C-alpha cells in the first residue's frame with residue numbers, strides 16, 4: 279500500500295479549474311517529483327494534500343486513511359509536513375523560534391535529536407539562531423524552512439520548489455540535503471520547475487500540464503524521453 | 516516641581532490603564548486584522564462587575580472595621596473570570612462564524628456587539644442607567660511623600676491605591692510580555708499573526724490561539740476596569756461617553772504604538788497618557804482629548820505603521 283494515494287483530484291478557484299483529475303501515489307521511502315510549467319497546478323496539488331485547499335472532488339489517502347476534510351493542523355500533526363512555496367518563514371520571529379515551531383505539534387517530546395541533526399545539516403542556521411528570521415538570505419531561509427520541517431519528524435515531506443530563486447551553489451546544497459533526508463528514511467514529494475535537478479534526485483516522476491498528469495514513470499526514463507527533454511529540459515532537436 | 520512630579524505620577528497610573536486595555540486591541544488586530552470595537556465595553560463590564568461583587572460582599576459581611584484585605588483580590592478575580600468567559604463567547608458566537616468573511620463585515624459586527632453590550636448593561640436588571648459609587652476596598656494612606664523646597668511647600672503623595680495600580684498593572688504587563696515573547700504559546704501567537712496558513716502547517720490550531728487571545732485580552736480589560744474603578748470610584752452608567760473615550764484612547768494607544776505589536780501597545784499607552792496629562796496641566800484641561808487625537812494624526816503622518824510597527828515583506 280502506498281503511503282500517499284491521490285485519486286481523481288479536482289480543485290477549483292472559483293471558475294478557474296486548477297486541477298482536473300490528478301491521480302498519483304507515493305510509496306514509503308521514495309522521492310517522487312511532480313514537475314510542470316508555471317501555473318500547471320503543482321502548488322495546488324500540495325495545498326490540497328496538506329488541507330490548505332479544499333478539493334471539489336477526489337480522494338486523498340494517507341497511510342490508507344482518507345484525510346480530506348481534516349483541518350490542516352491535524353494533517354501536519356499526522357506527519358505530513360509541507361514546506362510551502364516561498365518558504366513560509368515567520369519573518370517576525372527569531373530563527374530559533376521558527377525552528378522550535380516545527381516541533382509544535384509533537385507530543386512525544388525528544389526533539390533534541392532532530393535539532394542536532396538539523397544543526398549538522400545546516401551549520402549556517404545554527405550560527406544564526408538568535409537573529410530575526412527576516413534578516414536571513416533566501417538560501418538560509420530555505421535551509422531554515424527544511425530544518426523546521428524536520429523538527430516535526432515528517433513521515434512524508436512535501437517540498438514546493440525549494441530551489442526557486444536560489445544561487446546554483448545553494449541549489450546543489452539543497453538537493454544534496456534532500457537526498458540525505460530521504461536516505462535517512464523520510465519519504466518525499468518534491469515539486470520543481472527545475473526539472474533537470476528534480477529528475478536527478480527523484481526515483482519516480484509525474485508531469486503535470488494544465489491540471490492533468492500527462493506522463494509518469496521512473497525519473498531516469500522521463501529524463502531520457504524526447505518529450506520531456508524538449509518541454510522541460512530545454513533540449514531542442 | 517511638585518506639580519510636575521504629581522502630573523508624572525498621574526500619567527503613569529493612567530498610562531498603565533491605557534496600556535492594559537490597548538493590549539487587547541492590538542493582540543486581536545495582530546491575529547484577525549480587525550478592530551474589536553467591543554473591547555472597550557469589556558472594560559466597562561470589568562468595572563461594573565467589580566462594583567457589583569464588592570457591593571454584594573460588603574452587604575453580606577458588613578465588616579465593622581473596613582473591608583478585609585482579601586476582598587480586593589477576590590473582586591478582581593471575579594471580574595477577570597466573568598470578562599474572560601465573555602471574551603471567549605464573543606469570539607465564538609460573533610466573530611468565528613465570520614472567519615472567512617471580508618474584514619468590513621467583521622468590523623460592523625464588532626460595532627454591533629459593542630452596542631449590544633452597552634444596551635444590555637443599561638437594563639435595570641443588569642447594571643441600570645444611573646451612576647454608582649465604587650466602595651473603597653483599600654484604605655488609601657500615603658506611602659510616599661516627596662516635598663519640594665522648604666517646609667510648608669507643596670508635596671507629592673503616592674497613596675496605596677495608586678501604588679496598587681502600578682504593581683497590579685506592572686505584573687500583568689510583565690506576565691503578558693513573558694507569555695508572548697518567551698513561551699512556545701507566544702511564539703505560536705506571533706506565528707498565527709504573521710501568517711495563519713503557514714502556522715497551521717506547523718500543527719498550530721489557529722482557533723485555539725484565537726480563543727486564547729480573546730480570553731487574555733478580556734482578562735486584562737477586566738483588570739483595567741477594576742483598577743479604573745478603584746482610582747475613579749464614581750462609576751458612570753455603562754453607555755456613558757466617558758467609557759467610550761477611555762476605549763478610544765486605549766485604541767489610539769495601540770495604533771500609535773504600532774497596531775499588532777504588543778510592546779508598541781504598552782509604549783503607546785504611556786505616550787498617550789503623558790501627552791494627555793501634561794497637556795491638560797500645562798496648557799488647558801479643556802482640550803485633553805484634542806492632544807490625544809492630534810498626536811494620533813501627527814504620528815500617522817510621519818510614521819503610518821506606528822512607533823514600533825514594522826511592515827514585513829516576504830523575500831522571494
Ligand SMILES: Nc1ncnc2c1ncn2[C@@H]1O[C@H](COP(=O)(O)OP(=O)(O)O)[C@@H](O)[C@H]1O
Pocket residue numbers: 291294295296314315316317318319320321322323
Ligand atoms: N489563490 C488562487 N486564486 C485563483 N487562482 C489561482 C490561485 N492559486 C492558483 N491559481 C491558479 O491555479 C492554477 C494553478 O496554480 P498553481 O497550483 O499555483 O500552479 P504551479 O504551482 O504549478 O505554478 C493557475 O492557473 C493559477 O493561476
Ligand SMILES: [Mg+2]
Pocket residue numbers: 320321322363439
Ligand atoms: Mg507553484
